[in-house]
Amino acid sequence: MDQKGILIVVSGFAGTGKGTIMKRLLQKYADNYALSVSMTTRAPRPGEQEGVEYFFTDREAFEKKIAEGGLIEYASYCGNYYGTPREYVKSQMEAGKDVILEIEVQGALQVKEKYPETVLMFVVPPSARTLYERIRGRGTETDEVISARMHRAVEECEYIPGYDYLLVNDDLETCVEQMHHIISSEKMSVARNVAFIEEISSELQEL
Amino acid sequence: MDQKGILIVVSGFAGTGKGTIMKRLLQKYADNYALSVSMTTRAPRPGEQEGVEYFFTDREAFEKKIAEGGLIEYASYCGNYYGTPREYVKSQMEAGKDVILEIEVQGALQVKEKYPETVLMFVVPPSARTLYERIRGRGTETDEVISARMHRAVEECEYIPGYDYLLVNDDLETCVEQMHHIISSEKMSVARNVAFIEEISSELQEL
Numbered sequence: 295m296d297q298k299g300i301l302i303v304v305s306g307f308a309g310t311g312k313g314t315i316m317k318r319l320l321q322k323y324a325d326n327y328a329l330s331v332s333m334t335t336r337a338p339r340p341g342e343q344e345g346v347e348y349f350f351t352d353r354e355a356f357e358k359k360i361a362e363g364g365l366i367e368y369a370s371y372c373g374n375y376y377g378t379p380r381e382y383v384k385s386q387m388e389a390g391k392d393v394i395l396e397i398e399v400q401g402a403l404q405v406k407e408k409y410p411e412t413v414l415m416f417v418v419p420p421s422a423r424t425l426y427e428r429i430r431g432r433g434t435e436t437d438e439v440i441s442a443r444m445h446r447a448v449e450e451c452e453y454i455p456g457y458d459y460l461l462v463n464d465d466l467e468t469c470v471e472q473m474h475h476i477i478s479s480e481k482m483s484v485a486r487n488v489a490f491i492e493e494i495s496s497e498l499q500e501l
Numbered sequence: 502m503d504q505k506g507i508l509i510v511v512s513g514f515a516g517t518g519k520g521t522i523m524k525r526l527l528q529k530y531a532d533n534y535a536l537s538v539s540m541t542t543r544a545p546r547p548g549e550q551e552g553v554e555y556f557f558t559d560r561e562a563f564e565k566k567i568a569e570g571g572l573i574e575y576a577s578y579c580g581n582y583y584g585t586p587r588e589y590v591k592s593q594m595e596a597g598k599d600v601i602l603e604i605e606v607q608g609a610l611q612v613k614e615k616y617p618e619t620v621l622m623f624v625v626p627p628s629a630r631t632l633y634e635r636i637r638g639r640g641t642e643t644d645e646v647i648s649a650r651m652h653r654a655v656e657e658c659e660y661i662p663g664y665d666y667l668l669v670n671d672d673l674e675t676c677v678e679q680m681h682h683i684i685s686s687e688k689m690s691v692a693r694n695v696a697f698i699e700e701i702s703s704e705l706q707e708l
Contacts, residue, residue, distance in 0.1 A: 484667050
């Protein structure tokens with residue numbers, strides 16, 4: 295059942311710990327997965343590095359990339375562009391890696407529409423209260439930002455029915471294993487193994 | 502994300518080792534799963550026990566059960582009836598167990614039609630050649646029976662596209678783990694967690 299890599303989208307409310315989950319998943323299963331790095335026009339936050347968290351660029355360059363068809367999805371969020379450069383995703387999938395896009399809801403549904411075989415996962419906290427406390431607990435955000443984030447989470451809920459799986463990030467290691475198992479299971483779906491089924495069927499007829 | 506048990510169907514060519522997989526899965530995860538015992542009009546084979554491999558009955562009693570609606574699926578195969586009594590499945594699911602039906606292709610698609618949320622898995626050998634050797638290797642079957650089994654396998658291939666997952670039984674322990682992971686992953690599907698999504702969404706709005 296050899297096959298090329300598959301495309302995976304991971305979204306979730308800000309403050310749900312997606313970044314930490316991704317880091318741990320990539321660390322544990324470095325041979326299986328590649329994390330796509332998004333391009334953005336937002337300014338780097340302290341500590342963020344070019345090509346690690348994002349490729350940082352300006353509006354003009356971003357819009358040129360859109361026009362060239364060089365992004366597999368893009369969205370505007372809080373006044374900035376975010377998008378996924380096509381080239382890296384393509385080359386990693388061809389090399390047999392499952393490529394994970396950590397993107398927000400609008401982009402996620404764009405990807406699903408263009409590539410219906412993409413697996414979409416949405417990460418939620420164990421409860422709404424946990425989310426509120428995590429966002430507030432960072433201590434780096436103003437009340438206005440906290441309120442905007444919570445409001446955004448409510449909006450994002452509307453998009454969850456378009457996803458395939460819901461992951462509850464209660465315990466990091468459990469969540470990482472669940473994500474790995476979902477992806478492994480998806481690779482065993484009948485739809486992804488049509489060629490193998492045809493092969494075994496024609497071999498059976500020859501015996 | 503507490504929920505009642507889900508319904509799982511496992512099919513596969515005769516000689517693929519489904520029985521051994523089921524036994525090991527139930528042994529490893531006794532708290533999670535319950536295996537439904539089918540009812541049949543076929544005569545017991547040496548060593549088969551009433552209520553373990555099957556509930557053995559006659560045509561008249563079987564047809565009465567059909568008429569009463571007491572079977573969630575049934576099929577005729579090699580001149581005998583095989584069916585799944587409803588009562589046991591229902592009570593185990595209500596108790597939170599995932600119930601596994603090890604049934605053939607016709608019955609499987611009946612279940613999927615009646616209960617679309619059922620997870621259907623088809624177990625195949627690593628190759629057609631392996632299947633042939635496993636069937637022949639039992640040493641208990643005549644050439645005629647071997648040929649009929651192989652012919653049946655070809656027919657069954659036509660039904661695989663109606664299944665959700667394809668499992669290759671190359672190594673028993675791997676296959677058992679894969680089955681467990683598929684079921685666990687399915688329980689995280691968005692479709693199975695609508696109530697939880699609504700709950701977190703309304704909680705977010707209240708904060």
